[in-house]
Structures are given as structure tokens and as C-alpha cells.
Amino acid sequence: MPVGTRATVKSLTPEDLxxxxxxxxxxxxxxxxxxxxxxxxxxxxxxxxxMHWERPLLTDSGGYQVFSLAxxxxxxxxxxxxxxxxxxxxxxxxxxxxxxxxxxxGADIIMCLDECIPYPATExxxxxxxxxxxxxxxRCQQAKTRSDxxxxxxxxxxxxxxxxxxxxxxxxxxxxxxxxxGGLSVGEPKEAxxxxxxxVLPRVSTDRPCYLMGVGAPEDxxxxxxxxxxxxxxxxxxxxxxxxxxxxTRGRLVIKNSRHQEEDGPIDERCTCYTCRxxxxxxxxxxxxxxxxLAYRLNTIHNLWYFLELMREMRRAIAAGNFAAxxxxxxxxxxxxxxxxx
Amino acid sequence: MPVGTRATVKSLTPEDLxxxxxxxxxxxxxxxxxxxxxxxxxxxxxxxxxMHWERPLLTDSGGYQVFSLAxxxxxxxxxxxxxxxxxxxxxxxxxxxxxxxxxxxGADIIMCLDECIPYPATExxxxxxxxxxxxxxxRCQQAKTRSDxxxxxxxxxxxxxxxxxxxxxxxxxxxxxxxxxGGLSVGEPKEAxxxxxxxVLPRVSTDRPCYLMGVGAPEDxxxxxxxxxxxxxxxxxxxxxxxxxxxxTRGRLVIKNSRHQEEDGPIDERCTCYTCRxxxxxxxxxxxxxxxxLAYRLNTIHNLWYFLELMREMRRAIAAGNFAAxxxxxxxxxxxxxxxxx
Numbered sequence: 001m002p003v004g005t006r007a008t009v010k011s012l013t014p015e016d017l018x019x020x021x022x023x024x025x026x027x028x029x030x031x032x033x034x035x036x037x038x039x040x041x042x043x044x045x046x047x048x049x050x051m052h053w054e055r056p057l058l059t060d061s062g063g064y065q066v067f068s069l070a071x072x073x074x075x076x077x078x079x080x081x082x083x084x085x086x087x088x089x090x091x092x093x094x095x096x097x098x099x100x101x102x103x104x105x106g107a108d109i110i111m112c113l114d115e116c117i118p119y120p121a122t123e124x125x126x127x128x129x130x131x132x133x134x135x136x137x138x139r140c141q142q143a144k145t146r147s148d149x150x151x152x153x154x155x156x157x158x159x160x161x162x163x164x165x166x167x168x169x170x171x172x173x174x175x176x177x178x179x180x181x182g183g184l185s186v187g188e189p190k191e192a193x194x195x196x197x198x199x200v201l202p203r204v205s206t207d208r209p210c211y212l213m214g215v216g217a218p219e220d221x222x223x224x225x226x227x228x229x230x231x232x233x234x235x236x237x238x239x240x241x242x243x244x245x246x247x248x249t250r251g252r253l254v255i256k257n258s259r260h261q262e263e264d265g266p267i268d269e270r271c272t273c274y275t276c277r278x279x280x281x282x283x284x285x286x287x288x289x290x291x292x293x294l295a296y297r298l299n300t301i302h303n304l305w306y307f308l309e310l311m312r313e314m315r316r317a318i319a320a321g322n323f324a325a326x327x328x329x330x331x332x333x334x335x336x337x338x339x340x341x342x
Numbered sequence: 343m344p345v346g347t348r349a350t351v352k353s354l355t356p357e358d359l360x361x362x363x364x365x366x367x368x369x370x371x372x373x374x375x376x377x378x379x380x381x382x383x384x385x386x387x388x389x390x391x392x393m394h395w396e397r398p399l400l401t402d403s404g405g406y407q408v409f410s411l412a413x414x415x416x417x418x419x420x421x422x423x424x425x426x427x428x429x430x431x432x433x434x435x436x437x438x439x440x441x442x443x444x445x446x447x448g449a450d451i452i453m454c455l456d457e458c459i460p461y462p463a464t465e466x467x468x469x470x471x472x473x474x475x476x477x478x479x480x481r482c483q484q485a486k487t488r489s490d491x492x493x494x495x496x497x498x499x500x501x502x503x504x505x506x507x508x509x510x511x512x513x514x515x516x517x518x519x520x521x522x523x524g525g526l527s528v529g530e531p532k533e534a535x536x537x538x539x540x541x542v543l544p545r546v547s548t549d550r551p552c553y554l555m556g557v558g559a560p561e562d563x564x565x566x567x568x569x570x571x572x573x574x575x576x577x578x579x580x581x582x583x584x585x586x587x588x589x590x591t592r593g594r595l596v597i598k599n600s601r602h603q604e605e606d607g608p609i610d611e612r613c614t615c616y617t618c619r620x621x622x623x624x625x626x627x628x629x630x631x632x633x634x635x636l637a638y639r640l641n642t643i644h645n646l647w648y649f650l651e652l653m654r655e656m657r658r659a660i661a662a663g664n665f666a667a668x669x670x671x672x673x674x675x676x677x678x679x680x681x682x683x684x
Contacts, residue, residue, distance in 0.1 A: 011636055013636065035628070035631065035632060036627075040604055040628070043624075044622055045606065050624075052621055264385075278394040280386055280392070282382060282392075286378045286392075293635060293638055293639070294352065296635055297355075297635070298355075
């Protein structure tokens with residue numbers, strides 16, 4: 001069972017990420033399509049060469065950003081019509097276009113176009129959009145021409161366990177090399193998120209990777225790995241790093257707080273990342289308050305290490321057959337010390 | 343004859359700088375005094391440990407920033423009274439205080455407090471300030487208590503070759519382990535800068551390092567090394583990097599220009615820096631236009647490598663006894679190709 005986490009990353013080189021043990025990164029198709037354009041990436045040798053990234057690479061379909069960033073998006077059976085957030089130009093993202101662009105970019109894993117609906121949505125709205133996502137997944141399969149890319153399905157169904165279950169079963173019927181759960185972490189209560197994931201995860205084949213999109217906090221990763229999820233992507237580790245919120249086994253630490261001013265110790269005594277091995281909280285606070293570019297980088301290294309280590313620990317616990325014990329200790333450490341931290 | 347260059351650096355770690363071959367970096371006393379305060383740096387083990395920098399370190403006296411950044415600075419024989427640019431609080435920087443703060447910070451090379459006068463200045467103004475700088479240098483020597491730091495003199499004298507010469511001779515009389523030329527690159531014509539430096543350089547002992555403060559462009563370094571300068575510091579390589587201006591053997595390149603959009607080649611075909619070995623101009627342009635933090639870092643690595651390589655080439659040419667030939671080739675390359683570059 002592969003267990004990985006992904007996060008869009010600023011300020012780090014590929015070598016920095018290799019040294020953190022990152023094995024797969026995600027690139028956003030919509031952003032690359034808008035600037036510099038897929039034709040430019042293709043002219044410069046494809047995404048791996050463009051970015052100087054020599055390990056596996058995943059692109060999303062572009063759909064999520066079209067729904068969340070572009071202006072006036074309109075969905076029809078054909079696809080999503082939208083205006084670029086950069087220059088206002090009109091475009092239509094269809095399942096076929098999503099595959100074409102991702103083939104031009106050249107990642108190892110590419111994603112089917114899915115319809116992202118807002119939370120809350122009516123049962124009828126959710127049902128119609130889930131069925132459309134299924135038809136779009138089938139069109140993506142048809143449109144695919146490259147044999148060196150793995151096309152993953154995205155399972156939708158809102159917060160309805162029934163629709164989630166039905167969508168998962170229909171996608172498995174179409175036989176994809178991997179499955180993703182989309183449309184979660186969009187504002188629904190945590191119980192609803194876990195219930196929707198629990199309806200999907202047992203139904204996607206255990207020999208295929210299952211990817212929870214857009215999740216999440218350390219507690220979410222622990223719960224969802226417990227339910228069978230293998231892969232994640234989220235801005236949380238890197239965005240928090242840039243705002244000075246650092247993850248530790250004792251909970252989150254806010255580096256700008258004055259209590260860290262003369263602190264000679266690292267962010268986390270138990271952490272072995274580059275930042276914790278060489279820099280005091282006092283220095284990191286100074287860099288952050290000075291808006292020094294190195295602050296973003298050192299904080300990002302620490303937070304990514306925290307998340308990647310958490311995933312590695314879960315992988316070891318699963319392999320050793322003691323995931324339940326791992327989970328108990330994970331929560332106990334946070335409960336004991338979170339109160340007097342930060 | 344040691345030949346080095348220094349530049350205040352953003353976005354890079356000490357390890358990045360070691361791999362570029364940097365042997366000495368400069369930290370600004372005024373900035374550290376203003377935030378986080380010398381007492382915080384001292385509490386956190388001194389500047390080397392604070393920054394995780396394990397090679398030689400130089401601090402300036404703080405005077406230059408007091409004259410240029412702080413509000414309402416007023417000079418008397420005692421020192422400079424000024425208000426902090428951060429919180430408006432009033433302080434007095436005396437020669438003794440400059441030494442005390444630099445001893446608390448703990449760099450390997452520390453600098454005497456000197457009076458920085460604007461350009462242009464009258465002969466009388468220049469003479470008085472040069473004499474005061476001499477008296478302050480002597481007071482710094484007296485105030486020094488640590489034996490593990492080298493205190494360098496700063497030679498002033500504006501654009502008057504006579505005052506520069508007299509100041510250099512009087513400073514040599516006081517016997518410092520190193521000499522700096524201050525007050526250049528403040529708006530005077532290039533010929534005046536070179537004339538002032540030429541009045542000083544032959545008069546400071548050839549067995550002591552001579553440091554040209556605040557200089558400069560590649561051409562300036564070549565001319566001043568030719569006159570006998572050993573060390574430099576300047577924001578040019580790093581600040582230019584952050585604004586997307588990259589140095590090459592063919593002159594400066596502006597990375598945002600559209601001609602680089604689909605360029606698969608590196609910044610400089612002849613450069614062996616990390617950035618040039620792995621990234622195309624097309625990718626660097628994309629990172630820069632996207633305001634991606636990695637752009638600042640990759641550009642900074644390239645520009646620092648360019649300047650450090652230039653200094654290494656001059657060192658090799660001097661050692662081989664062919665500096666004049668090096669200088670001829672340096673200009674010929676730029677003349678031939680600069681016109682059709684950028």
C-alpha cells in the first residue's frame with residue numbers, strides 16, 4: 001500500500017524536495033495553461049524537463065481552478081466555459097481538452113475532468129453532477145492517446161454516501177489504474193467528509209492507489225489513511241509555512257510570537273529536518289519578522305518534512321501491523337502538550 | 343593577494359553560499375541593532391551561530407545606514423545622533439558604541455565608525471569630516487577589547503586625491519590589520535571614483551587586505567583590482583537578481599523579455615552554476631513573471647556565481663602574471679556581443 005502526500009511548493013528546488021524524501025509532486029494544469037501555456041512547456045521539453053524534476057509528476061485536470069478561480073464558469077454536457085482570470089479571454093474546458101493539455105504537459109499521472117459542485121448542494125444537483133462526472137471520465141478514457149501516462153478517475157457524490165458509493169462502483173467498472181476522491185474539504189463538517197470517504201475507499205480496488213484530493217490537516221491524514229487512502233495533496237503545509245505556522249508533534253507553533261525571541265532551541269526537539277538541525281526559533285522568528293525570503297524556505301522545509309515524516313511513520317506502522325497503536329499515540333502526544341504550546 | 347567579493351544575500355542558505363565558493367559574508371550592524379537587537383544575537387550564541395554561518399563574517403560599523411536610513415541624523419565630535427527608522431527612538435552611535443555592538447555580534451572582521459558625507463561636498467566639509475574619521479578610527483582602536491576580531495580602518499576623503507592620500511597615510515600610521523575605502527559609489531563620476539581609489543590603494547600596505555566598500559559593477563571590479571583592491575561588497579548581484587537582471591560574459595540579460603519565452607538554452611552557455619546547468623531561460627522567465635519565490639533564488643545563485651567566478655578569474659590571472667591580458671579579453675567579449683544581447 002503506497003502512502004504519499006503532495007503539496008504545491010514554492011521556494012524549493014527539486015533537490016530540496018528529493019532530500020525531504022518527496023517522490024511525487026503535483027502541477028496545476030489551469031495555472032500552466034494560463035501562463036506560460038501548454039505549448040511553451042511542450043516546446044521546452046515537457047513538464048519534467050521544464051521544471052528540472054526527475055521523479056514522478058501528477059497534473060490535475062484544471063477543473064478545480066476553473067470552477068474556483070476563473071470568472072463566469074458555465075457547465076454544460078460538453079464541458080465548462082470560462083474566462084481566464086489573467087486576461088478575461090473565453091475558453092471551453094472539455095474532458096477531451098483536459099486530456100489533450102495534460103498529454104502536452106507530459107506528467108506521469110493525469111486526472112479526469114470532473115464537475116466540482118459547491119457545498120451545500122441539493123440531492124438532485126449532486127446526482128446530476130455525479131452522473132456527468134462519470135460520463136466525462138469515460139470520455140477522458142476515450143480521448144487518451146499516450147500509453148506512458150496513468151489516467152486516474154475522480155469520484156464525486158458530494159456528501160451523499162449513496163452517491164459516493166454508486167460513483168465509486170461505476171468508476172471501478174470503467175477500470176482505471178488509480179482513483180481519486182474529489183469534492184471534499186470544501187466546507188462540509190469533518191464527519192460528513194469522513195463519511196463520504198468511508199463510502200468510497202473500501203470500494204476502490206486495494207491494488208490501485210487511492211488519492212484524497214485537497215486534504216488535509218495531520219488529523220485528517222491519520223483518519224483517512226486509517227480508512228484506506230494512499231495519497232493526498234494540500235496547500236496546508238506550504239501555505240502555513242509562509243504565514244509562519246509550523247507543525248510539530250505537539251501541535252502548531254506560531255513563529256512570530258514574542259515567546260520565541262530568545263529561544264535557542266529548534267522548532268521541534270524531535271525533528272531531524274535541515275531547519276531544526278541548524279536554526280533556533282529565535283533566528284527563525286527574526287527572519288520571519290524581517291520578511292526575509294529565507295524564512296519562507298526554512299519554514300517550508302520544516303513543514304514538508306513534518307508531513308512527509310508523518311506519512312512515513314504511518315507507512316511503517318501499517319507494514320508492522322500496528323497502525324491502531326500509532327493512531328492512539330499520535331493523539332495522546334497532541335492532547336498532552338498542545339495546551340501549553342505556541 | 344587575497345581577492346574577494348561580498349554581497350548581502352537574500353533567499354540563500356549558508357550551504358548554498360559555500361557551494362558557490364563564498365568565503366566571507368557581510369552583515370549590517372544597523373539592521374541587526376534595530377531588529378532583533380545585538381543582545382538577542384548575543385543571547386543566541388553570536389552571529390555565526392545565529393545565522394548558522396561557519397566561515398568568516400564581517401560587520402560594518404552601522405554608520406552608513408545611520409546616515410542613509412535613519413531620520414534626522416546629526417553629527418558631532420562625540421558621534422551620530424539619530425532616530426531608528428523602525429520605531430523613531432533616539433540613539434547615539436559613537437565610535438565606542440560601534441565597537442561594542444560589533445563585539446557583541448561577534449564577526450571576524452569589524453569596521454571603524456566613519457563619517458559618510460554626501461556627494462558633492464565642499465573641500466572644507468570633506469577635510470573636516472576626513473579628520474574626524476581619523477580621530478574616530480583611533481577611538482575605535484582604543485575601545486576594542488576582543489583580540490579575536492580584526493578591526494579595519496575606513497579611509498575617507500571624498501573625491502579629493504590629496505585628502506584621500508593624507509587619510510590613507512595617517513591610517514597606515516595607526517597600523518590596522520586591514521584598510522577599507524569608504525564614501526565611494528555615492529553619485530560621483532566614475533573617473534572621480536577611480537582617481538580617489540588610485541590615491542589610496544598604493545599607500546596601504548600590500549600585505550594587508552584592502553576593501554572597496556559599496557562597489558560595484560563588473561567593470562568597476564576589474565579596474566579596482568587592477569589598482570590593487572582585494573575585497574568588495576555591493577548589493578548589485580543580489581538586488582539585480584531579484585529584479586530579473588542577470589549578468590553574463592556578454593553583458594546583462596533581462597529575463598522577463600519575451601524573446602526568452604521559448605528559449606531552451608541557459609542564461610549563459612559558458613556558465614557552470616546550478617541555475618545554468620539545470621534551467622532554461624524559458625523556465626526562468628516563467629518563474630519570474632509568476633513571482634515564484636524560486637525565481638529570486640535561482641537568479642541570485644547565477645549572479646553570485648558570475649561575480650565570484652569573475653573574482654576567481656582575476657585571482658588566477660594575477661597569480662599567473664597576466665592580468666593585463668585578462669582585462670583586454672574581458673572588455674573585448676562585452677564589446678563584441680553586448681549590442682545583440684538582452
